[in-house]
Amino acid sequence: MALDRWVAFVILCAAMAYGYAAFFTMDALLPPFMQRNPIWPSTFPKVLAVLTIITCLFILLGLEKSEDDGKEPDIDYRRLGDYHLSQALGLLALMVGYALVLRPAGFLSATFLFLVLGSVTLGERKLIVLLPVAAFASFVVWYLVDEVLGIFLRPWPFFL
Template sequence: MALDRWIALIFVAFCCAYGYLAFFTMDELLPPFMQRNPVWPSTFPKVLSVLGIIAGLIVLTGLEAHDEAEPDPSAINWRRLHDYNLGQALLLLGLMVVYALALRPAGFLPSTVLFLALGAAILGERRWIVTILVAVLASGFVWWLVERVLGIFLRPFPTFL
């Protein structure tokens, strides 16, 4: 089986588990006044799980596949997986996990600036001043939007400050 079908199979399994949680476990603790609402907190996860299962099954059954004489050069060839930049991809995934874990204790602004700057460095950017300037401005702008415009409290700095 091709790599895209294996990924689709894993995606369908994930969507089935997510759908089970959305359909059978999320709504049992709703207060009585919310049980009469037409839209529940689980409505969007239910729609996402069904659409994810449909999209995964389309890929899994091969309905989207093209019958071409020569393979698409942009398609992933799993036999030549060592030719791709797997190190960068794995480093970025690790950096995302570290960012998610550091977001609460380190605060939004320092962790986001470090995530953006280190992510750009992993991807090959070598203009450090521009990278840090863009990371600081982008983090500050997003914090300002969430905090001031949307009115959602977002801790900008670590708790000890």
């Protein structure tokens, strides 16, 4: 079985567990006044689980490949060294670092640093464009989450 099908199988297993939690365990603890609402807190997880399961089955059954496609697969697990593995692992390390630094450094600075370092890791070299775009994106996301949605995000480091 090709690498893309193995990845789809692993994601399918995770999506089935997620779907089970969304369909059978999340709604059991709803208060009575919320049980009459047309949209529950589990609505988006249910939709996400169903769409993920459908997509994974689509890949597992090979429906995304055309019949005249006789060439080698797109991803060859025997040649993983030929891909940009260091960039992918670096980006994963940055994600873990972002999660660890988010609270003490504050949302704005942690997000700005993650966007800048992630872009540099992936090969962006135009800092004159990168720095203002990262600052603007960090501020817009913070503003939408904090001010529009009303979910508090500490914008600055803990010592300010």
